[in-house]
Amino acid sequence: MILRILNLVVIGALVLAAAYVYRIKFEATVQAEHLAKLRDQVRQERDKIADLRAHWGQLDDPARVQDLAKRFLKLQPVAPTQFDTFDHLPDQPPDYMRPGSKDPIGGMIEHLEVPLEVTGSVPQDGAPPQTPDNITAPPAAAPAQSGAGSE
């Protein structure tokens, strides 16, 4: 009797184990398929990225950019004189708002300068003159060398 019960228990355990193993196996297959699909997707994405990078490389080719710049921009090559160092920056601007000043905004207006912007571009025809006579400040320096060198 005991043996029979044991037998039944063992058979039940066997069936359960088989079902469990089957489930695991099934899940593993699903996972494997999923993995393969993902791998394939990753490869496709990588190929696409490579494709886009190659295309970007073509668009970013210095020769092409130079050609476009020549046709559409009025920029000129940077001259050595347009570089400057931080040492040559002018002193701090005068303190407009001194403590105790009666009219800080008026003080600012008094000191206000027309912004002087000289970049590498050539002024457009008909554009208003950029250098008013009353200003004798040196041309604004391009970003200092330390910045330009590390780009």
Add this chain to the structure above:
Amino acid sequence: MSAIAEPIAEALPVAPAEPWLRRFKRVMLYGRNVDRGAKARARVGLAIVGFVVVYGIIAFRLVLFGIIADSRTPQRVIVDDAVATARPDIRDRNGEILAIDVRVPSLYAEPRRIIDVDEAVELLTAVLPDLDPTELRARLSSKRGFVWLKRDITPEQEKEIYRQGLPGIGFLKENKRDYPNGSEVSHLIGHVNIDNQGIAGMEKWLDGHGLAALHMAGLATDRLQNPVVLAADLRVQHALRDELVQARDHFHAIAAAGVVLNVNTGEIVAMVSEPDYDPNDPRQANEPTRINRLTTGVYEMGSTFKAFTVAMGLESGKVTLNSSFDARMPLRMGRFLIHDFDPEHRFLTVPEIFYYSSNIGAARIALSLGTSAQQAFLKKMGQLDRLRTELPESAEPILPRRWSDLTTATIAFGHGLSVAPLQAVMGVAAIMNGGILIPPTFLKRTQQEADELGKRVISRRTSLMMRYLMRLNVEKGTARKADVPGYYIGGKTGTADKVVNGRYSKTKVLTDFMAILPADHPQYLLLIMLDEPKATPETHGFTTSGWNAVPTGAKVVARIAPLLGIEPRMDLPTADQLILASLKQSR
């Protein structure tokens, strides 16, 4: 199982005298005098053994399949996809892409599976008009299992052929090398063949360094390989090439070449040899005019070699900056006369010899030291041996067959010894960087690695004096047109008469210009070389280096110095005060 097998074991000691085989037969067969119980047990035991064996085999095979299944899948991928090797990307020093693999479809056929060859030919040529119908028919009629029809077709063509639904026609995705910058970097990185194997330049070097073996092992299929980073800077390369192309057109030269070398690390930041080719269309590469003149060509470098002569003199200690040599009249060597291009007819000091570029003076310096000293010095500077870089192409220098006094005199001003220009660049860089000879490289290299590789060839002091002379030559001498304000350029010009039919031509010249910037603390060395430049109205009929290579060099410097991160400094003192003074301090 052992529990069930026990009855057999129990049966054994019943008849110990009987041999086991006969007893086995007796038990298994229906003997009349056999105990039925024992017989049943034995048969059950046999059945158990049989089942155990069968299931054992099944279990073993399952385990085997479980293990092998993983290693099998990539093998299939190799066959399907990796027909052309995957190659690592090549990037420049800033990470700009110089070469990259893209996947393109290729068309193949399995002739045995094709049913109607005529139909296939007709449909395929409709989509791909550049396929030759007769050749296509021959290929499709062959009995082979697999033939390529066309490599590298467009996705649109692929779609159209796919829609035709021809049996036995298929597509494989292949790796194809793409060079987004076209001709810009051609000689530097070389190119690959249709199977994506490197056949020139850095591409070939890649194959030689493990990639080929990796592919053989079937591992080079993924694009996960680390990119190769070159020393080159694409922007500098472009600026150099752009100016060289303009110079070549302007002076109607047959070729123009240039190198930018980091003198402290030996990294080649840019290298251009015009005319070049588009690596995407490598057929042009085989034209002899498109060789890389910097490594595969050898040239007599002309007066730039005086840098070696003067450095040799100063290094020997027998010549100082104050020594003077007789340049009053042409130097007679046997049947030959050595002239100066622009004679001064007086004694010249060493700096004067350098910046007037006096052939007589240079010859006299070399002669005063002797032939063997010159040979030893040039050998030490790496000018007499083949220079090997990563590039597979290299040329051996052409040495004089007999190194006589005359040869010594002519080599002193750069005639009679042909070297690869890159070799001369390496030598001059050693003279400029403080006296360390560093083999040039196309790969990125740190200062530390360079220090380990470099070996001292001349003293720091000599190097300082040479920097002074180079700067002086720009301030007063033949390279005056190179003085771009702010960059403190030093340089030496060279104009070599070309050898035509075994004689030095009077009209055809090779001009070169070696510039260092900045001259007080050299960082970069620039070589500009023009092959057979013609005179133009602005050059007043001259074809010497100072009129063509030097202005070109100045333009290049003005463009590349900001890219190289060289700070412009205005209003610097002259070479006498800046470099010579530091020399006196170091004494």
